[in-house]
Structures are given as structure tokens and as C-alpha cells.
Amino acid sequence: MRQGLINFAPYPPDETEFLTTRLWDKYLPSRRQKIMDLDDPEYQKKTLELVNSFDEGALGVQPHDEHDVDKLDHVTVKRMVHPKKGKWLRFSQDVIEQILNDKK
DSSP, X not given: OTTOGGGSOSSOOSOTTSHHHHHHHXXXXXXXXXXXXXXXXXXXXXXXXXXXXXXXXXXXXXXXXXXXXXXXXXXXXXXXOOSEETTXXXXXXXXHHHHHHHHO
């Protein structure tokens, strides 16, 4: 499982005898319409640019000490996950190596 858990069964099977498939079809019917190729490098580049555009400073947002979320116009929550959980890789080995190289 060198691809990591994130790539393991990202969608339910196409066969409708599975409850999971029927639930996905009911609550997320558009998933069967393949709109874009998620592995397309151009799509990945544009997605990364969009995500990075929300980073602090890009929108003129400055750090502050306000803790009352109701008083804020914009809130960004960042989460960091470990690339491994026990012996399981959450991401592919290539992605983990890229993350480690970016931190250097």
C-alpha cells in the first residue's frame, strides 16, 4: 500500500447493490459525472494556486488577538496531519517525500 490510505477506495463501487453506493447516489449524485481529471497536472496546479491565494496576506488579512469569531469577517483554520498513522501511509511515498523536501 505505497499509495497511501488517501488513494484507497476514494469512491464507492459502481454496483448499486452496495448500501454505500446507494447513499452516495442519493446524496451526491453528481459524483458519477466526471467533470475533471483530478490527476491532470494543470488542474492540480490551478487548485494549489487557488488554495494558496487564501493564505494570510494574500487577502490583506493580518494576524490579530480577537477570539470572538462573531466579530470577524474571515476565519482560516489550518490543520496539519502526520503522513503516517502507525504503519499506514496516509499519502503516497512520493507525496510524503515532497512534503519533507518542502519543509527544508
